Amino acid sequence: MKTNLTKILALLMLAGLTIQSCKPKNAGNASSSGSAEKAYVAPGKYDEFYNLVSGGFSGQMSVYGLPSGRLFRVIPVFSVDPEKGYGYSEETKPMLNTSHGFVPWDDLHHTELSQTNGEVDGRWVFGNANNTPRVARIDLASFKTAEIIELPNSAGNHSSPFITENTEYVVAGTRFSVPPDNANGDIPINTYKENFKGYISFISVKKESGEMDLAFQIECPGVNFDLSHAGKGKSNGWFFFSCYNTEQANTLLEVNASQRDKDFIMAVNWKKAEEYIKAGKAKRIAAKYAHNKYNEKTHTATSEMKKDVLVLDAKALKDICYFIPCPKSPHGCDVDPTGEYIVGSGKLAALIPVFSFDKMLKAIEGKQFDGSFEGIPVIKYEAALYGEVKKPGLGPLHTEFDGKGNAYTTFFVSSEVVKWNIKDLKVLDRAPTYYSVGHLCIPGGDSKKPNAKYLIAYNKITKDRYLPTGPELTQSAQLYDISGDKMEMILDFPTIGEPHYAQAISADLIKDRSIKFYKINENENKYVTKGEGQAKVVREGNVVHVYMTSIRSHFAPDNIEGIKMGDVVYFHVTNLEQDWDVPHGFAIKGATNAELLIMPGETQTMKWEPDKVGIFPMYCTDFCSALHQEMSGYIRVSPKGSKVPISYSLGKTKTIAKN
Amino acid sequence: MKTVTMMLALSLWLSSCGSNEGSSASADSSAQAASSESAGGNPDYDPKRGTGKFTDVVISPTLDKALAEKGKATSDVKCGSCHKLTDEKLVGPGWKGVTSRHTPAWILNFMTNTDEMINKDPVAQAQLEICLVRMPNQNLSDDEAKSLYEYMRQNDGVK
Numbered sequence: 013m014k015t016n017l018t019k020i021l022a023l024l025m026l027a028g029l030t031i032q033s034c035k036p037k038n039a040g041n042a043s044s045s046g047s048a049e050k051a052y053v054a055p056g057k058y059d060e061f062y063n064l065v066s067g068g069f070s071g072q073m074s075v076y077g078l079p080s081g082r083l084f085r086v087i088p089v090f091s092v093d094p095e096k097g098y099g100y101s102e103e104t105k106p107m108l109n110t111s112h113g114f115v116p117w118d119d120l121h122h123t124e125l126s127q128t129n130g131e132v133d134g135r136w137v138f139g140n141a142n143n144t145p146r147v148a149r150i151d152l153a154s155f156k157t158a159e160i161i162e163l164p165n166s167a168g169n170h171s172s173p174f175i176t177e178n179t180e181y182v183v184a185g186t187r188f189s190v191p192p193d194n195a196n197g198d199i200p201i202n203t204y205k206e207n208f209k210g211y212i213s214f215i216s217v218k219k220e221s222g223e224m225d226l227a228f229q230i231e232c233p234g235v236n237f238d239l240s241h242a243g244k245g246k247s248n249g250w251f252f253f254s255c256y257n258t259e260q261a262n263t264l265l266e267v268n269a270s271q272r273d274k275d276f277i278m279a280v281n282w283k284k285a286e287e288y289i290k291a292g293k294a295k296r297i298a299a300k301y302a303h304n305k306y307n308e309k310t311h312t313a314t315s316e317m318k319k320d321v322l323v324l325d326a327k328a329l330k331d332i333c334y335f336i337p338c339p340k341s342p343h344g345c346d347v348d349p350t351g352e353y354i355v356g357s358g359k360l361a362a363l364i365p366v367f368s369f370d371k372m373l374k375a376i377e378g379k380q381f382d383g384s385f386e387g388i389p390v391i392k393y394e395a396a397l398y399g400e401v402k403k404p405g406l407g408p409l410h411t412e413f414d415g416k417g418n419a420y421t422t423f424f425v426s427s428e429v430v431k432w433n434i435k436d437l438k439v440l441d442r443a444p445t446y447y448s449v450g451h452l453c454i455p456g457g458d459s460k461k462p463n464a465k466y467l468i469a470y471n472k473i474t475k476d477r478y479l480p481t482g483p484e485l486t487q488s489a490q491l492y493d494i495s496g497d498k499m500e501m502i503l504d505f506p507t508i509g510e511p512h513y514a515q516a517i518s519a520d521l522i523k524d525r526s527i528k529f530y531k532i533n534e535n536e537n538k539y540v541t542k543g544e545g546q547a548k549v550v551r552e553g554n555v556v557h558v559y560m561t562s563i564r565s566h567f568a569p570d571n572i573e574g575i576k577m578g579d580v581v582y583f584h585v586t587n588l589e590q591d592w593d594v595p596h597g598f599a600i601k602g603a604t605n606a607e608l609l610i611m612p613g614e615t616q617t618m619k620w621e622p623d624k625v626g627i628f629p630m631y632c633t634d635f636c637s638a639l640h641q642e643m644s645g646y647i648r649v650s651p652k653g654s655k656v657p658i659s660y661s662l663g664k665t666k667t668i669a670k671n
Numbered sequence: 672m673k674t675v676t677m678m679l680a681l682s683l684w685l686s687s688c689g690s691n692e693g694s695s696a697s698a699d700s701s702a703q704a705a706s707s708e709s710a711g712g713n714p715d716y717d718p719k720r721g722t723g724k725f726t727d728v729v730i731s732p733t734l735d736k737a738l739a740e741k742g743k744a745t746s747d748v749k750c751g752s753c754h755k756l757t758d759e760k761l762v763g764p765g766w767k768g769v770t771s772r773h774t775p776a777w778i779l780n781f782m783t784n785t786d787e788m789i790n791k792d793p794v795a796q797a798q799l800e801i802c803l804v805r806m807p808n809q810n811l812s813d814d815e816a817k818s819l820y821e822y823m824r825q826n827d828g829v830k
Contacts, residue, residue, distance in 0.1 A: 529810070532748055543747035563752040564804055565762065588752055590809040638803045639762075663761070 050493055051503035053080035058523070061455055061516045063468065064123045064137045065489070068510030071118040073139050073150060078455075078466055078516060079491055081505030089148045089157045090118030090141045094606030098157075101608055102582065102617035103537070104306075106315035110144050110162050111300045119143045122173060122239075122451075122513035126222070130177035130244045130460030134521030136222050138173035138182050145169030147182055147215055149222055151308075154527045158306050161224045164299035164321055165192045165211040165231075171240040171345075175217075177248050177460065181227065181282065185212040185237030185253050192231070194298045204262040208234035211323075212253060214282060226301070228289055228322040230280065232333060233386030234260055236269070237278075238343055239410075244460050245351035247369040249283035252354050254338065254345035258385065270360060274337040274393065276385070277345055277356050279372060285324055285332050293329060294322040309536040311614045327387035334376060335385055336367055337393040344410035348419065349460050353398060353434055355419060357408035364408050364421060366437065368398035401437045404430050409450060410513075412457030414464035414494060420457075422449040422469060429469055429492070431499060443499040445490055448473040454494070455516035463518060467492045467499065470511040478506060487511055528592035530613030537615035539584035544568040549660040556581045556658070562596040562610065563588040564637040566662065567630070570645030574658035575622060577651055583608075583630075586615040597633025600647065607633050622649040721792050723780030724813075730775050734829045735821055742815075742822025749809040750819065756826050762804055770827045775820060781806075782816040 053059055059077030067074050071091030075084045092099030092108065099108050099116060108114055118141035125132040136158070139148045145166040151158040163169055168187030175182050189208040191197045199207055209231050216227040236257040243250035258275045261268030288294060299321045306313045326333040340358030347354050354367040374380075375395035382392045407425030414420070418440065420431050427448055431441040451470045455463040469490045478486060486506035492499045532542060541547050541559040547568040550557045556579050561568045567585075575581055585598045589612035598608040600620055608616045622628065632643035650656045720726060746754075753762035769778065773794075781788045781795060785808040788795045799805060811819070 543749075544752045545747050561752060564807055566752070568752065588749065589807055590749060590811075591807050594807065637805070 047493065047500050047502045050500075051079040051081065051491060053077065053082070058519060060519060061466070062519055062522055063453070063489075063514055063516045064125070065470070065507060065514040066120050066123050066139065066512040067508050068121065068487075068512055069119045070509030071120050071141070072509065073120060073123060073137070074508050074511075075155065076489075076505075076507075077519075078468070079503065081489065081491060081503050083508070085155055086508060087150055087155055087157065089139050089150065090115075090120055090146065090160075092116045092606075095609070097606055097608045097616060097618075100606035100618075102619055103312040103615075106313040107157060107160055107304045107306060109304055109315035110146070110302045111164070111317065112144060115144050117143075118146070120148075120509075120512075121170060123515045124173050124175050124182070124458075124513075125515045125517055126179045126217070127175060127177055127459055128179070130248075132456050132459050132515070132517050132521070134517055134525070136179075137515060138175065140169050140172035140184065142168055142170055142187070145184065145186065147173045147184055147224065149217075149224060151222070152522050153525050154308065156306065158222065158308075159224055160302075160304045161215060161226060162301035162303070163211075163213050163226065164301045165190075165209070165229060165323075166213065168236075171212075171237045171253050173215075174240045174242060174251075174458075176242045176251070176282070177244045179217045179219075182215045182217060182224065183212060183240055183242075183251055183253075184215065185240055185255075186210050187236050187238065189234035189236065192297070193300065201262050204234055205260045208260075208262075210235050210237055210255070212237060212280065214285070223305070224303075226303075226318070226321055228285065228294055228324060230285060230324045230326050230332060232278070232326045233388065235276075236265075239345045241345055241347045241458060243347055243351050243369065244349070247347065247351035247354075249281065250369070251280040251282050252345050252347060253278045253280065254342040254356060256341040256343075256359075270341060274339050275341055275358075276335040276390070277338045277342060277354065277367070278388075279334045279336060281332050288324055288329055288332065289322060294324050296320050297323045308530070309534060311530070311535065311537050311616065330389075331376075333388050334372075335388050335390045336372065336396045337382070337390065338365060339363065344408070344421075346411040346413075346419075346458060348413050348434055349415050349462060351460075355411045355421070357410060357421065359407055359409065359424070361408060362403065362406060364401040364404050364411075364432075365393075366398045366401065366434065367396045371398065372396040399437045401432050401439065404432060404439055405442070410452055412452050412454040412467070413462055414454060414457070415462035416464065420452060420454065420467055420494070420499075422452045424448050424450065424472075429467065429499060431494075441498050443492060443501060445469045445471055446477050446488070446504065447471060447475060449490075451511070451513040453514040453516055455518065457516075465493070465495050466516070467494045468514065468516065470507070470514060472510065474506075477504065489514075528612075529590055529594075530611060532586075532588060532590060532613040535586070535613055535615060537584070537586070539582070539617060540615045541584065541586040543588070544662070547660075547662070549574070549658050551658050554579050558583045558660075560585045561588050562586070562598070562632065562643075564594070565632070565639040565643040567598075567632070567643065567645050568662040569660035570630075571661045572645070573648040573650075573660070574656050575647055575649050576654050576656075577622060577625060577649065579622065581620045581622070583618045583620060584615055585610050585618070587612050589613070594636060595634050596636055596643070598630065599633050600630045601628050609634060622647075625649050625651050716791070718793060719774050719777060721777040721780040721784075721788055721795075723776075723784030723788065725776040725779040725783070728775040728779060730824075734825055736825075738818050738821040739825040740822075742818035742820070742825075745811070745815045745819055746822055749811065749815075753804075753806075760802070763802055763806060764798065766823055766826055768827060770820070770823050770829075778820055778823070779813075779816050782811050782819060783813065785809075 061078035063076040088098035126136040145163040149159040166186040170187035171185035189210040235255040240253040257269035338356035340361040344357035380395040405423035405426040411421040449469045491503040587610040628647045758765040758767040
């Protein structure tokens with residue numbers, strides 16, 4: 013997105029414009045006081061929708077309530093989160109393992125809810141890692157990252173994690189084409205055209221468990237795949253990917269990738285791809301990629317390194333992929349609820365082309381091709397085109413739908429959301445955004461059944477909208493009531509990271525399934541301590557395991573002696589609480605990682621290598637009761653070779669046990 | 672059972688507000704059941720029984736040893752961190768003599784309907800003033816609670 017942004021900003025400057033000039037004159041009065049009531053949710057009342065928003069370069073996903081815009085939770089996904097111990101506790105470290113080793117950060121751009129029969133079902137939400145290509149599945153019962161799978165042969169996983177209408181597949185398309193992983197990559201960069209390939213990945217999702225597997229990849233020509241959406245209803249079985257840089261430039265893309273009048277939307281017949289796989293047409297190619305899973309019983313993640321992947325060759329197989337010309341570096345690629353209309357949004361275009369699925373099929377059948385690109389047939393533009401929305405605004409990016417025949421498209425350059433009718437392609441309404449809107453979201457707005465009460469615009473630039481906070485300003489979201497003919501802005505609120513795509517869903521589909529605590533009797537962590545009677549400290553050479561419990565308001569044991577310099581100490585802390593909203597925290601002075609935050613019934617482990625002789629306090633970090641400040645203890649560290657034996661205790665002035 | 676879970680969930684939510692939650696109970700009409708007002712002055716309130724699903728509990732004069740064993744196992748995981756078997760107070764009061772201080776129904780209600788009991792019952796409230804830590808709702812099943820009661824009886828010398 014950043015590159016695109018730069019490109020557009022540069023263009024703006026060329027044109028002698030500034031962002032400021034896009035700003036409507038009455039910005040301050042954009043929302044009348046009467047409409048503010050529509051976004052008001054009284055204290056103690058629940059919101060009507062969950063809004064699952066990408067955290068951009070924070071690598072996380074955030075959870076807001078709508079219409080209030082209140083932030084409920086930041087779910088750690090691709091970045092470490094010291095606040096929650098994510099990526100720091102021994103149990104969660106494997107979640108961030110990749111073929112490159114432990115990667116502590118990424119850039120999460122898009123969220124996509126699981127669907128059943130083309131409707132959002134509230135079971136899972138997926139997120140993509142844009143930098144080190146991965147896809148994550150977040151469980152919406154626990155609001156935790158349940159699984160992460162890495163993608164080989166890819167770089168810049170941007171057109172992801174969009175799904176098919178029964179969540180059969182989550183897709184990923186590489187934004188940066190690269191030489192395949194098993195090819196020699198030590199080649200001149202300017203051999204892009206010969207050696208760089210664009211891989212798109214189909215990740216299967218198990219129906220009940222949600223478990224992901226990289227089912228197959230399709231090798232496509234080297235271009236930049238940008239965004240995608242699945243066909244639905246009549247077009248189920250097809251997937252549509254926008255791509256730019258069909259110039260195949262490898263330098264100064266903002267100029268060199270903007271040469272052609274049209275790039276492409278690539279239509280992928282994934283049912284056909286499945287047939288070819290059944291017929292043995294795919295090659296199993298060596299690859300290395302991590303598959304990480306979090307087990308809710310052991311409260312522990314495991315990471316497996318996979319060794320190969322099935323690959324189909326789009327060029328050799330001829331009828332899996334087709335290119336549809338689309339003007340000016342298409343970005344958004346959105347399919348309407350009926351599955352008939354595919355909307356392409358050229359970032360540099362001043363019109364919106366709408367393609368017809370029926371016409372596309374006819375064009376393929378009648379071979380109405382305009383030659384081929386790198387061996388892939390190019391369908392004639394007019395043969396697939398339903399029509400164009402003329403003069404909708406400048407720089408269309410993304411489109412969502414209301415299920416009532418209308419589409420809503422964001423315009424980055426002209427900072428507005430434009431409502432238009434799909435059938436007659438007429439503009440119906442336009443509403444300013446503050447400023448430079450990227451994605452937008454309507455609850456279920458990319459599914460077969462939108463629940464179109466609200467529209468949320470996610471803005472890249474806020475400039476003068478909020479109190480200044482130094483050079484870095486917040487990004488924002490703006491909420492519009494779209495229940496009437498005209499869009500009405502009712503709220504704007506700051507967001508974490510940079511919000512890209514988001515999903516929203518009726519709270520009723522999620523809230524009653526929320527896990528309140530983990531049953532202690534079902535805890536299968538290898539180092540669980542089920543009751544204070546089992547608390548102990550065990551030395552195995554220079555490794556010391558502390559089996560510890562926490563409950564309001566003490567740890568057991570809370571005095572530990574016999575730790576020596578050179579020891580590696582593992583604190584396995586089990587939270588014995590069986591009540592909602594009572595996590596305990598755990599921190600040790602000088603620990604070089606982070607705290608643990610242990611949910612009721614859960615066990616989490618902190619690795620600690622003491623760095624000096626002395627007494628080290630430990631304490632609970634999450635205010636748990638009136639005696640929270642008392643929830644603490646001491647660890648004594650002795651010199652290497654010391655004769656002080658391991659001992660531990662709770663509530664005694666002398667030691668109660670030894671081993 | 673569903674309503675009980677619902678009430679527990681609601682009262683749980685209330686518990687995080689401490690004892691000062693008068694204004695927060697309006698989210699759902701059924702939350703009114705968990706109002707913080709003490710039931711001390713309410714003539715309909717039976718302080719011997721407390722509030723909860725248990726009313727008349729019939730107790731055998733002899734001990735069910737197997738059941739008491741189960742109670743011990745539950746206590747080791749969920750209760751023993753705060754309650755000793757002697758009369759010594761740790762975080763909560765020691766269990767010695769508890770079966771003669773309260774009726775079986777009161778104890779079972781306190782174990783399974785903890786938050787509403789702390790919000791309503793005058794004896795539970797008086798105990799909170801001593802301990803200052805609200806007894807955690809450990810989400811005991813009815814069977815777990817009954818086995819714990821049997822374990823308390825064993826601890827109090829029932830053979």
